Amino acid sequence: MEKMLRVALVGYGKMGKHHIKAIEIQPNSELVAIADPLFADESADHQISSSISLFSDVEEMFEKAKPDVVHIVTPPETHTDLSRLAIKHGCHIYVEKPFALSLEEAEKTLELADENKLKVCAAHQVLFQDSGQKYRKDLELLGNTIQIESYFSFKTVRQYTPVEQLIDILPHPVYLLLDAFEKSNNNSEGGDALELVNIHTDPRGEIFALVKQHDITGHLNVSLRARPIESYLHLRCSNGSTHADFVLSGIQKLPGPGVSAISQVFIPFSRARQLMWGTISTIVKTIFKKHKSYAGLGELVAAFHNSIHENSRPPIEYSTILNTVSICEKVAEQLKEHESAYLADEEQKLLDIESSLTETDSQLGTILVTGGTGFLGKVFCQSMRDDNWGVRVITRRVPLPSDRVPGVEYVIGDISDDLPDQYFKDISIVVHLAAETAGGKEEHEKNTIEATRKLIATANTHKVRHFVNISSIAVLKPSREVGGPLNEDSPVDRDNLSRGPYVWGKAKAEDITVDISKKEDIASKTIRLGPLVDYRNFSAPGRLGREVGPFYVAMGNPWEKLFLCDVNTASDVIKYYCSEFDDCPDTLNLVEPDPKKRSELVKMLKSKRKELSVIWMPSLLLRLISISLKFALKLLRPNKKPLDLYAAFSSEVYDTTLSKNVVSKSRIRRSSK
Structure with missing residues (x-):
């Protein structure tokens, strides 16, 4: 019987998870260990088989797991050092792209592998x-x-x-x-x-x-x-x-x-x-x-592992690996050189604009914003700075000059980690826009739930008294379960992962915000946003339909109303909360008070995308297709919840009484400026 290859994986990110799938289908290979710094948190549930040993330290993994081959799926700057470390421990190596950042590094890695009679594979899947x-x-x-x-x-x-x-x-x-x-x-x-x-x-x-x-x-x-x-x-x-x-x-x-x-x-x-x-x-x-x-990954892993088994x-x-690295290195050198000149020019343009700005009003104070580089965040920060508020944005990296809002202070930080005290200096209010939008339960637990807990607790420690939590209207239970129209008193769909990790995380973050503000001296308000769009630069929201080549398939009936939230409306309302915090409702379902019909939205799309031909799929037909699809999926995948196509495109109905009141006040305040 052929010996099973003992395989270890270094890196448990998105690509690392694809490698796990590719390794698992190899008949003569066995994944025995994974190393990643995130495994230092032993309380986290990583949903990995108990037969696979987890290590936060890669050296410890080599010593204890003793793998035959190692897949290196880590950030590019770590590839060379980890490759050489694996070779020194007698392991064949599979290295994700880029194999190395320089030709010299690649040559030394391949030479070391040859000296130790070990095989190397680059990720050319x-x-x-x-x-x-x-x-x-x-x-x-x-x-x-x-x-x-x-x-x-x-x-x-x-x-x-x-x-x-x-x-x-x-x-x-x-x-x-x-x-x-x-x-x-x-x-x-x-x-x-x-x-x-x-x-x-x-x-x-x-x-x-x-x-x-x-x-x-x-x-x-x-x-x-x-x-x-x-x-x-x-x-x-x-x-x-x-x-x-x-x-x-x-x-x-x-x-x-x-x-x-x-x-x-x-x-x-x-x-x-x-x-x-x-x-x-x-x-x-x-x-x-x-x-x-990823297409080709399983096949390449099979070919590499077989070459180890057969000593072929x-x-x-190796010449292809070296030539690939060589060309990439030369292109990267020119890219970085041109980037440096381009950024210097853009930085100067930004400085010129900032030099003409009005000073911030110290009586208004400074707001601390998370998610300030996103779709809504940029509009909101621009609006606040236009009104002479001081604006400080916490971001994992400072945006390019062309993406920054002039006059806004950007500070580097991860809200799921501890933040420096100076970030909270002179802060009068925190506006929490950030949330995880990708990944599974683990990512949302860290970057939405725990990040919210840490942020509001830290703000309270620094005696910030006001906290605005931006949530999603999707946290409400659907009207088909609780009746409609939905309003601010409608029940929240708590602890329901079947709605997806985003909704699950947002619902928990709401509860955390309310619980901490009740126990501490920091007051909180929650704004649940409807699906965000920009009516001035319209892109179709998912519930409106789908683009299929040259066609746009508009779902539902043309006369049905679709409840959305314009990004400028959202910005105005959040600004109103910052200025009139005590007079604002504790919870607000924010949608446009006068929602547009689906036909109106399609017309807006067509005015921007003239090349599209529109096909309407009426609600009755959509429902019939959805029922048939659910039945087919139940037969094909009996252990999985079938996709409800009708629910994915159907329009929820909301009571806009409170939203209309607040939006009206926010617009009056804006026009008075």
Whole structure:
């Protein structure tokens, strides 16, 4: 019987959890240990099998668990040190992207592994998707490669700067480009060295590079701003072309010169046929795939672990790893250089604006804001600063100059940790906008529930007397259970994780706020926001419908009203609470007093998105589809709660009496300024 590989994982973040799934499906591998600093909190429930040992110290993990192979899934700057540590403990290593931040680091790591006769694998998993494997088979038909394009566009992520995100995703299109060079027929014997001819970068989110080897030209394109989201390789060859899509549609190959008139007519039909069947095939495979992880990850892990079992070559060539790191390093150097110049210019623009601002009014005091860099936070902070309030925002990182509100003070801190005393100096009121919006129970417990507890308790310790907690109207039990319309006295859906961790966490945070304010000298108010929109720059809320290609499927009946909250209304009301705290209701369900009809909202969307064609799905049809879907899901997944499609899009009805009163007062106060 083949010996089971003892596998350890370093890093228990989002990607680490995907690695757990990938390791679990390997027949001859066993996950025996995970190391992450968060395991220092022994009281936390991490929902990990008791057969897996948890360590907060990686050295202790090596000594006690004695793994054969280690997957390193930690922040990039830690990869090299952890790789060398694992090798010194006799472990083969799998390293997440980027493998290393410099060519020198990568070379030393690979040399150390060779000296110790250990294997190394880099996280080039996109190559192991179906498209990454299949396009290679077409190359024999296509003749010599002339041009290669590797393109990758991605959505921006708030917690990273554009440059940080570009550096993070860059390895994917780079190693795909290099693989196409290596597999090309006219490059089979190697020969000329890879030459990085030119690089152009824009720190707002763009990379273009020109690469040459032998008589092949490669184009590398990466964008955070171009749409739609795409990831593909396109090879143009002497006898046709092939397009490998890594998002959904698979391979579209067009063999032959395609120069005759009949060929020109046939090409679009061939491409359309392959596009349709490739997309259908990918969707079906995704639905029925048991291993729900990043595409290609399980396959790459299998290939790497098998190479250890069989003592064969690892699946990713070391030359590819080094070339990938080398190109990424050179691009990153230029990105950082351009970013430095760009930020200096933006910083000066901000300083120029701030120099012309009116001084803050000391009689108003200073407000402390959490979540001040978000959608509502930025509007609120701008409004308060316009009224000459002092505004201090706690943030995990200072925003880029272009994202800061002029005149606002930004201080670095995590509200789930202890905060410095000076952050509460001269604070008259705390406005708590921050909450976890992603992850599971664990993340929401830390970043919503415990963060709220710590923040209000710390504010009380520093003799801050007013606390405004911004909650969500979603914490209320639905009207189908308790009757409607819903109002401020409607019951809160407490301790109900089936509503999702966000609602669960918000409901608990409300209770904590009320409990502490009753026991201590800090008074609290809670504002439950309806779904936020910006009527001045409208984007459709989820309950209105869904965008499907060139169509917008509007759910429900056109005449139905949808209760929302405009971000400017929310800002005005919170400002009113700051100014007239004692006169404000303890709890407020904040929605627009005169809600718009679904048809009005769709019209607003169409005025901004003229390319969309609207299709209405009436409530009766939506209900029938929802019932059928629930029945089918119960049969397919009897142990899971089925999706209620109708409930996801149906409109709750609210009693807006109190909201109308407060909104009216807040607008009168704004107009009097």
